[in-house]
Amino acid sequence: xxxxxxxASVTALSMLTACAVEVPxxxxxxxxxxxxxxxxxxxxxxxxxxxxxxQRDLERxxxxxxxxxxxxxxxAENLPPAVILDIDETVINNVDFQVVFERPFTDRQLEMxxxxxxxxxxxxxxxxxxxxxxxxxxxxxxxxxxxxxxPDEDSACPQKQTVIDGIRELGIPVEPEFVSLALEQPGWQxxxxxxxxxxxxxYRIIMLVGDDFADFVPCARNSFYPPCTEPATRASRxxxxxxxxxxxxxxxxxxxGPMHGSWTSVR
Ligand SMILES: [Mg+2]
Numbered sequence: 001x002x003x004x005x006x007x008a009s010v011t012a013l014s015m016l017t018a019c020a021v022e023v024p025x026x027x028x029x030x031x032x033x034x035x036x037x038x039x040x041x042x043x044x045x046x047x048x049x050x051x052x053x054x055q056r057d058l059e060r061x062x063x064x065x066x067x068x069x070x071x072x073x074x075x076a077e078n079l080p081p082a083v084i085l086d087i088d089e090t091v092i093n094n095v096d097f098q099v100v101f102e103r104p105f106t107d108r109q110l111e112m113x114x115x116x117x118x119x120x121x122x123x124x125x126x127x128x129x130x131x132x133x134x135x136x137x138x139x140x141x142x143x144x145x146x147x148x149x150x151p152d153e154d155s156a157c158p159q160k161q162t163v164i165d166g167i168r169e170l171g172i173p174v175e176p177e178f179v180s181l182a183l184e185q186p187g188w189q190x191x192x193x194x195x196x197x198x199x200x201x202x203y204r205i206i207m208l209v210g211d212d213f214a215d216f217v218p219c220a221r222n223s224f225y226p227p228c229t230e231p232a233t234r235a236s237r238x239x240x241x242x243x244x245x246x247x248x249x250x251x252x253x254x255x256x257g258p259m260h261g262s263w264t265s266v267r
Contacts, residue, residue: 051124069251082203086210211257
């Protein structure tokens with residue numbers, strides 16, 4: 001009996017030890033979100049699907065001058081049409097950075113990685129921008145990468161040229177006036193609706209394209225900036241999916257964003 005109990009104890013201890021050894025530690029190389037974006041055909045099929053639908057909708061929204069994808073934009077019939085795109089994971093595919101960067105994330109790490117000029121396009125974006133421009137549509141690129149001066153560099157916003165270079169290297173010509181970063185102008189903080197409203201003064205916004213809920217919906221982040229007055233929550237975002245139901249796939253085109261984004265911090 002004693003021998004049996006001893007054997008049972010040893011077996012139980014062995015199982016506990018085995019369990020302890022197998023406690024998972026986070027590894028970006030094994031992160032399913034990273035692997036899916038980097039390796040799956042499904043990801044590319046999905047981004048091409050989103051951009052394909054947007055491309056097919058171009059003609060309809062250019063022709064319908066009463067249409068705006070910007071809630072609240074009125075009297076825009078005589079303004080030239082424009083599309084607004086987010087940049088990271090919407091235009092530039094940063095999955096290779098997401099796998100290798102040293103946690104925690106810093107904007108400077110992304111800046112230095114991007115200066116290596118090894119980013120890839122999100123599949124479908126080059127074709128979409130080409131088609132939009134052929135249809136007479138202006139493309140604006142909005143990123144929340146912030147302007148930040150480095151002690152060893154003269155430019156007040158070296159990140160802007162890096163972003164412009166990154167977009168151009170994908171095969172998308174772009175001029176600086178069509179690219180905006182957070183903090184580039186007073187009041188341009190992390191809430192993109194401020195910059196969307198700025199563009200909407202001169203253009204009819206026919207489409208929004210992004211990989212983050214906050215690329216579309218105002219005040220959708222946990223960390224909030226004017227004109228928002230409180231943090232978004234999972235519940236408020238779920239309600240906003242319904243509130244803006246008419247736009248999804250119809251003026252608003254959301255790409256998959258499993259690696260990072262505002263969804264990771266809301267509660
Ligand atoms: Mg993005």
